[in-house]
Amino acid sequence: MAPKRVDRDARREDILDAAVRVFARRGYPATRIEDVAAEAGIAKGSVYLYFEGREALLAAGFERIARRSAQVLADARRSDRPANDALAELVEGAVAMLAAEPDLTAVMLDLWSAGGAARRAEDADPPPPAFDIAAVYREYRALVAELLRRGGSEGDLRPGLGEPEAAVVVAAIEGCLLQWLVDPSVDLARLADPITATCLDGLRARPEG
Amino acid sequence: MAPKRVDRDARREDILDAAVRVFARRGYPATRIEDVAAEAGIAKGSVYLYFEGREALLAAGFERIARRSAQVLADARRSDRPANDALAELVEGAVAMLAAEPDLTAVMLDLWSAGGAARRAEDADPPPPAFDIAAVYREYRALVAELLRRGGSEGDLRPGLGEPEAAVVVAAIEGCLLQWLVDPSVDLARLADPITATCLDGLRARPEG
Amino acid sequence: MAPKRVDRDARREDILDAAVRVFARRGYPATRIEDVAAEAGIAKGSVYLYFEGREALLAAGFERIARRSAQVLADARRSDRPANDALAELVEGAVAMLAAEPDLTAVMLDLWSAGGAARRAEDADPPPPAFDIAAVYREYRALVAELLRRGGSEGDLRPGLGEPEAAVVVAAIEGCLLQWLVDPSVDLARLADPITATCLDGLRARPEG
Amino acid sequence: MAPKRVDRDARREDILDAAVRVFARRGYPATRIEDVAAEAGIAKGSVYLYFEGREALLAAGFERIARRSAQVLADARRSDRPANDALAELVEGAVAMLAAEPDLTAVMLDLWSAGGAARRAEDADPPPPAFDIAAVYREYRALVAELLRRGGSEGDLRPGLGEPEAAVVVAAIEGCLLQWLVDPSVDLARLADPITATCLDGLRARPEG
DNA sequence: TATGAATGAGCTTTCATTCAT
DNA sequence: GATGAATGAAAGCTCATTCAT
Incomplete structure (x- = not known):
């Protein structure tokens, strides 16, 4: 369970990294979930495995x-x-x-x-x-x-x-x-x-x- | 040669007033044209008689x-x-x-x-x-x-x-x-x-x- | 009454002329009443004094x-x-x-x-x-x-x-x-x-x- | 490297079939995207997964x-x-x-x-x-x-x-x-x-x- | 877990038509 | 008659979110 946790957290951080980059580039309102997924190199739906939704990404940035x-x-x-x-x-x-x-x-x-x-x-x-x-x-x-x-x-x-x-x-x-x-x-x-x-x-x- | 110009400008200002109030209350990204129209007491479509579109309202605020x-x-x-x-x-x-x-x-x-x-x-x-x-x-x-x-x-x-x-x-x-x-x-x-x-x-x- | 009638009919023809020109240029589906009015040199609402509505212009063309x-x-x-x-x-x-x-x-x-x-x-x-x-x-x-x-x-x-x-x-x-x-x-x-x-x-x- | 390609192309054809039927019935100008979607038995937004927009359907018909x-x-x-x-x-x-x-x-x-x-x-x-x-x-x-x-x-x-x-x-x-x-x-x-x-x-x- | 097709609410924008002046 | 401001129903399109695979 512990190693899983690390993987999971690392993945989450990767996605957040990607989100932050896209937010910086386009601004939050203009950023679509798909942009974040593309930047992170994963599929759109996968973002939801790590974040509740779009606003959760902003909250995580906060x-x-x-x-x-x-x-x-x-x-x-x-x-x-x-x-x-x-x-x-x-x-x-x-x-x-x-x-x-x-x-x-x-x-x-x-x-x-x-x-x-x-x-x-x-x-x-x-x-x-x-x-x-x-x-x-x-x-x-x-x-x-x-x-x-x-x-x-x-x-x-x-x-x-x-x-x-x-x-x-x-x-x-x-x-x-x-x-x-x-x-x-x-x-x-x-x-x-x-x-x-x-x-x-x-x-x-x-x-x- | 400015027969209705005063009215037109005044109307435009009224709508901008309304837009500014709504922007202040909800923020620009969350503001729909209809919110501005409602705040101004006019119909949605009428906003477009005075402003090119949503961003023009923000630009006018600027x-x-x-x-x-x-x-x-x-x-x-x-x-x-x-x-x-x-x-x-x-x-x-x-x-x-x-x-x-x-x-x-x-x-x-x-x-x-x-x-x-x-x-x-x-x-x-x-x-x-x-x-x-x-x-x-x-x-x-x-x-x-x-x-x-x-x-x-x-x-x-x-x-x-x-x-x-x-x-x-x-x-x-x-x-x-x-x-x-x-x-x-x-x-x-x-x-x-x-x-x-x-x-x-x-x-x-x-x-x- | 007779002369009025002539005036009215002449005006109607003028508008239809304009409509035909615009239809030819842009096609009926893309032609707005306002385009016809502009081509005829009159106000949008005036078209309705001579034609029932948009389709009536096409019917008149027919x-x-x-x-x-x-x-x-x-x-x-x-x-x-x-x-x-x-x-x-x-x-x-x-x-x-x-x-x-x-x-x-x-x-x-x-x-x-x-x-x-x-x-x-x-x-x-x-x-x-x-x-x-x-x-x-x-x-x-x-x-x-x-x-x-x-x-x-x-x-x-x-x-x-x-x-x-x-x-x-x-x-x-x-x-x-x-x-x-x-x-x-x-x-x-x-x-x-x-x-x-x-x-x-x-x-x-x-x-x- | 065409795993879903067959399905995708087939789906696209299905939608085009539907569009052609509706165009034939109502004419292109009177056809709404939603009509096409309904005829194809899918949701409005899904049409956009296969066609850029309304005119793309006509172009595909061409x-x-x-x-x-x-x-x-x-x-x-x-x-x-x-x-x-x-x-x-x-x-x-x-x-x-x-x-x-x-x-x-x-x-x-x-x-x-x-x-x-x-x-x-x-x-x-x-x-x-x-x-x-x-x-x-x-x-x-x-x-x-x-x-x-x-x-x-x-x-x-x-x-x-x-x-x-x-x-x-x-x-x-x-x-x-x-x-x-x-x-x-x-x-x-x-x-x-x-x-x-x-x-x-x-x-x-x-x-x- | 991961995917991406599918959904449909929601939003912007257009424009035929109306009507007070 | 003439006007053009106002209306609001429509329609195109987007995209957050879901879910079957």
Whole structure:
């Protein structure tokens, strides 16, 4: 049973790999199950042996991203360096993670869209997706806010920083990501340093360097 | 020679209003022409008297947003205040514009998604959308970069600032927008000040106030 | 009332002219009421002031053709020449009539198609058209058969000729028409003589001239 | 490497059979994909597994007819009998072929109509069909003309016969076909002999029988 | 397990016809 | 009479999902 399990899981991952590539290329709404099957080199019906349906593929893509995010957050939490250094590490870690897997990252566009469509609870038609993209950002903000507070009391960060500033830091990352996704001429990887430099030291000249 | 033109344009705007509301509620991919018609209180076929098809509605939504953006940029360009003040005005203007029309702003999710799906030019299947969302951000970055350079030479901004930092400023806005769109508990309007404060002065404490 | 009537009829004819032109160009099934209106230089709704609906335009086209046919038949009946000469006149008259109005003649394709679709009475879904294209050929055959019989008893035609041979003579005309309609390189007008020559004298060499 | 190919091709033929029956009954323009599917006893969507779309069904009908025609022409070419006998064989072969499959033959009405609609190359709206009905008649005329010329030099046919007379012979066949399609009281099969008799010997009495 | 043929709900789009102006 | 905006029934086509093999 154990080896079967591994095979099964490996196959599932292969299919998800394929799905992510196609989602990145065509976008989720334009991707047909058959496209995924073709990319994975299997038959259409076989996809259903590993995934409940089309949306499950997107949800599985979300899971991958969420897992990567959780890892980045865990790494940052484990750091014992000063808060501002930990913050810089967090930003770099997040950007590196996103830039390392462009196809997977491109799926974020679809997750935002699908997740955002669920922002109004009025009607359950269509029912909201099974994944909670907002939760990912909540966690990021929570950790950043904690670092900001720690940096304000123990380190050299300004006191009084909190959720709003955390949102801005997360925004700087995600906003750069967005520009990259929408415009390939923007190079996400090279924006990691400007993000930390701008957020930590601002754009205004300082009395002494 | 514009006898019914006013009516016709007004009708078109009404339908677009309706489309924007439905797009905001259900997302573009899940929106059927009939939903738009119902929201506008007209028959399905009538939509086609004013718009070429479903994608034309999205493109018209883009046009609205692009027009608003152009206005914000024009206002900022016309400002004769110091660069850092102009920058703050630009941020505030953009955020205010976005927050003032939540439904229209929510369409950005679909524009990002549709525009991003065109990020790979490999195949023309499906053909890329008629609108260029990336161009909007290019213009924002260009103006911000110009302000940063001006502020570096004439004002109190750091010298050497350019495109990367401009991308970060734009990212701070769009990233906050994103978090708001995906999570209604984030209040975009209240993030305008934190954005400018963080970007201009950074998060690090300054030697003197 | 009289002058009104003339105006009304003239307008009706104008619209029918336009319809015939468009039918010839695009075929009846592909012709929209709006195409006819545009060709006639009037508004779509105005067509309905003169014709019951789309099919009525086709039926009116049939009427025109039927009237032309009736005229050709009447001319031939009125002839007091020998049967074989009258037959030649009939063929020439029919071909001349058809070649003189190519657009109207092209509508025959649609009439055959629409009329033929009604050839099976099984179901009345869709209901058969209001015009009877088969009747036109019945009348032609009847007159030709009469001429053949007359030519057999009084003239130099073979005795014993009847409906089958009449069908062949009519077929020679309509078959040339068909080839012309389907292939513009076939010149209908120049086929009038070969039709009569072939039908009357055959293709086989005759003992003496 | 043709494991399911037989089945697939057989299925395709079944669907085409059904389409031909429905086309014959209702005419192509009035036939909906669903009618074809119902006639074939399958679901609407399944038709698209075997044919690109509605027009592909008509084109496939044309292919069938063209194949039959090619066979008739090949048989006539292979004949080593005198030209006038070969001509009679050709006429009989064509008529027999047409009369043997009335439903398929009825599709000619739609092919004429669709092919004729493409007679004016002015605009490509709608684009012309993929099949070339005119080519079928060109081939018939070419072979008949050849036989006529051969019969003029080697046989007992008149000298000087050519394309015009070939058109008349083809017309006699197709014109009888037309009358049959439009009027079931005309019996195509019985017209084969009158066609050859009339064309070869004419209607005029001969000095000696 | 794997396949891919089959299904049919669902969607976009067209257009004949109506009717208020 | 004339108009053309509005309607909504149709029809073509797609594709997620199922299931017999």
